[in-house]
Amino acid sequence: xxxxxxxxxxxxxxxxRLLLSSSVIGPLATWMAIxxxxxxxxxxxxxxxxxxxxxxxxTLTGVVTIGVTLLMISGxxxxxxxSMMAIGGYLFGQQAAKGTPxxxxxxxxxxxxxxxxxxxxxxxxxxxxxxxxxxxxRSIYRGLAWIISGGALLQLTExxxxxxxxxxxxxxxxxxxxxxxxxxxxVWxxxxxxLVQYLLIRTDYGNHVFAAGGNRAxxxxxxxxxxxxxxxxxxxTGTLAGxxxxxxxxxxxxxxxxxxxxxELSAIAAAVVGGALLRxxxxxxxxxxxxxxxxxxxxxxxxxxxxxxxxADNFEAVVGVAIIGAVVFNDWLRRRA
Amino acid sequence: xxxxxxxxxxxxxxxxxxxxxxxxxxxxxxVDFQVPRQQxxxxxxxxxxxxxxxxxxxxxxxxxxxxxxxxxxxQVEIDSPRVARDLGIETVYQDLAxxxxxxxxxxxxxxxxxxxxxxxxxxxxxxxxxxxTHSSLVEVGIDIRSPxxxxxxxxxxxxxxxAIGRAMHFGAKLLILDEPTSALSVAETRKVLSYIRNxxxxxxxxxxxxxxxxxxxxxxxxxxxxxxxxxVGTYQRGELSQDDIAALITGEREN
Numbered sequence: 001x002x003x004x005x006x007x008x009x010x011x012x013x014x015x016x017r018l019l020l021s022s023s024v025i026g027p028l029a030t031w032m033a034i035x036x037x038x039x040x041x042x043x044x045x046x047x048x049x050x051x052x053x054x055x056x057x058x059t060l061t062g063v064v065t066i067g068v069t070l071l072m073i074s075g076x077x078x079x080x081x082x083s084m085m086a087i088g089g090y091l092f093g094q095q096a097a098k099g100t101p102x103x104x105x106x107x108x109x110x111x112x113x114x115x116x117x118x119x120x121x122x123x124x125x126x127x128x129x130x131x132x133x134x135x136x137x138r139s140i141y142r143g144l145a146w147i148i149s150g151g152a153l154l155q156l157t158e159x160x161x162x163x164x165x166x167x168x169x170x171x172x173x174x175x176x177x178x179x180x181x182x183x184x185x186x187v188w189x190x191x192x193x194x195l196v197q198y199l200l201i202r203t204d205y206g207n208h209v210f211a212a213g214g215n216r217a218x219x220x221x222x223x224x225x226x227x228x229x230x231x232x233x234x235x236x237t238g239t240l241a242g243x244x245x246x247x248x249x250x251x252x253x254x255x256x257x258x259x260x261x262x263x264e265l266s267a268i269a270a271a272v273v274g275g276a277l278l279r280x281x282x283x284x285x286x287x288x289x290x291x292x293x294x295x296x297x298x299x300x301x302x303x304x305x306x307x308x309x310x311x312a313d314n315f316e317a318v319v320g321v322a323i324i325g326a327v328v329f330n331d332w333l334r335r336r337a
Numbered sequence: 338x339x340x341x342x343x344x345x346x347x348x349x350x351x352x353x354x355x356x357x358x359x360x361x362x363x364x365x366x367x368v369d370f371q372v373p374r375q376q377x378x379x380x381x382x383x384x385x386x387x388x389x390x391x392x393x394x395x396x397x398x399x400x401x402x403x404x405x406x407x408x409x410x411x412q413v414e415i416d417s418p419r420v421a422r423d424l425g426i427e428t429v430y431q432d433l434a435x436x437x438x439x440x441x442x443x444x445x446x447x448x449x450x451x452x453x454x455x456x457x458x459x460x461x462x463x464x465x466x467x468x469x470t471h472s473s474l475v476e477v478g479i480d481i482r483s484p485x486x487x488x489x490x491x492x493x494x495x496x497x498x499x500a501i502g503r504a505m506h507f508g509a510k511l512l513i514l515d516e517p518t519s520a521l522s523v524a525e526t527r528k529v530l531s532y533i534r535n536x537x538x539x540x541x542x543x544x545x546x547x548x549x550x551x552x553x554x555x556x557x558x559x560x561x562x563x564x565x566x567x568x569v570g571t572y573q574r575g576e577l578s579q580d581d582i583a584a585l586i587t588g589e590r591e592n
Contacts, residue, residue, distance in 0.1 A: 202460045202463075203452070203459055203460060203461060204452050204459070204461060207439075207443050207446075207447060207450055207461070208447075208448075210436065210439055210443070211436045211439060211443075211447055214436035214437065214438040214439055215435070215436040215437065215438075217430075218430075218434055218435055218436050218447075219436065219447065219448070220418070221418060221430060222447040222448035222449075223418060223419050223422060223448040223449075224447065224448045281436065281438045281439075282438050
């Protein structure tokens with residue numbers, strides 16, 4: 001009897017340690033539960049085709065979410081990422097049409113980086129909450145996308161080799177697995193994830209990011225340059241949003257003024273599902289990407305299930321329920337730990 | 338430096354004729370404040386007396402409107418918290434010392450992380466940081482379970498101790514404690530007071546800011562009392578009773 005109790009106690013202790021040490025466990029458990037559930041109830045769900053589809057659908061939002069999560073950990077929001085995504089898409093597409101896609105790539109990273117810096121500078125200069133600042137620039141940058149494009153849809157037909165590198169078929173993997181349909185953007189996403197995760201956990205800069213969001217005054221008293229941290233995070237977020245626009249264009253060869261609209265909220269939702277605190281100071285890039293996967297999985301699963309009243313174009317309602325559910329579940333797990 | 342001009346080289350810091358105005362409000366008026374070397378100086382005053390303003394001038398948060406500051410007999414311009422820190426002035430604030438969501442180690446080294454660089458790549462030496470955090474806290478008499486534990490899981494006294502231990506580790510010459518015991522239990526207060534004695538024994542000078550004389554009476558060597566932005570007086574230990582000091586703080590007694 002005592003053996004059983006102590007084993008259970010030991011198990012609970014190690015679970016506790018695991019949950020405390022890594023905020024990714026909660027969201028991962030939630031995601032796996034949903035995945036298993038769909039595998040059971042939706043007959044055509046468990047296939048490489050579906051799995052690769054879920055991943056592909058998650059990568060664009062995923063790239064944006066990495067930046068948004070980093071920014072949220074430092075205590076700030078960026079609602080302008082969707083607009084910067086459209087700008088990135090246009091800048092890249094327009095140069096690709098002229099036969100200079102590399103210049104396009106450069107511009108699509110550089111201009112959104114500058115726009116991100118502008119978000120940060122407005123925040124620092126005015127001390128208006130970033131939620132409001134970027135609510136404003138969200139519309140301004142959408143207007144900029146309109147000016148760049150003249151309001152017109154940009155659609156190309158010619159295939160360029162650079163599209164294959166940025167977001168083509170991942171043939172190496174696809175050939176190995178029958179029915180798989182992975183894209184190269186998954187590799188980019190993974191690389192960026194590792195890079196930003198490293199920055200966050202293994203560098204002094206990452207320490208300052210957590211401190212800036214966790215207790216601004218304490219961090220400043222220790223000599224951390226809070227405005228600089230926030231400015232750099234806004235620049236990273238802008239650059240990643242521009243890159244997401246490039247990936248999007250490489251896949252679809254199409255960009256509209258409205259491209260990326262709503263991504264800002266999906267990214268925040270994913271970050272929160274992944275364990276990030278809205279008030280800053282806590283969060284995980286891994287967790288946020290699991291959050292993106294979770295939302296993408298739900299979307300795919302719900303579409304496959306073909307439930308009455310919830311056809312493909314009404315899955316947002318389910319996603320909404322899932323966001324609240326996942327956060328409640330995470331909270332419950334953490335409290336028990 | 339002309340020693341004749343500043344004969345009191347027994348002071349680690351001297352603030353002379355400090356005035357501070359915020360718009361039309363005068364927060365400090367001609368304040369002289371000295372901290373003798375390796376002593377605990379209590380800075381006493383009621384809420385709004387100007388204690389925080391005076392200390393924020395010393396720590397580089399505010400600039401004085403008028404007045405001079407001498408640190409180890411050299412005149413200094415403390416125009417940012419970093420300058421204060423580089424001089425060896427470490428401050429432990431009552432509630433904003435640590436980031437609760439971060440580990441003890443990450444707090445301990447916040448802003449002074451141990452980093453190794455190889456070209457453009459840099460990384461934290463986390464193992465070394467953990468080791469140093471643990472050993473230096475043990476050295477000042479603070480026992481922690483694990484340096485990777487989040488600060489939020491510690492008690493108020495433990496947090497205060499870690500902030501003090503951090504200041505001592507990083508070679509503070511002058512340790513400023515802003516209301517270090519006002520939120521603590523009696524047992525925890527006793528512990529924090531023992532760290533203050535420990536700091537003094539290791540050669541540090543300490544400024545202990547409080548509005549309650551009972552908190553600092555045990556450890557202070559001298560008292561400076563502020564009222565309405567002006568100095569009431571500086572008194573040696575034993576010169577006044579606790580009741581006298583309390584009366585001077587509130588203004589029941591003039592001096």
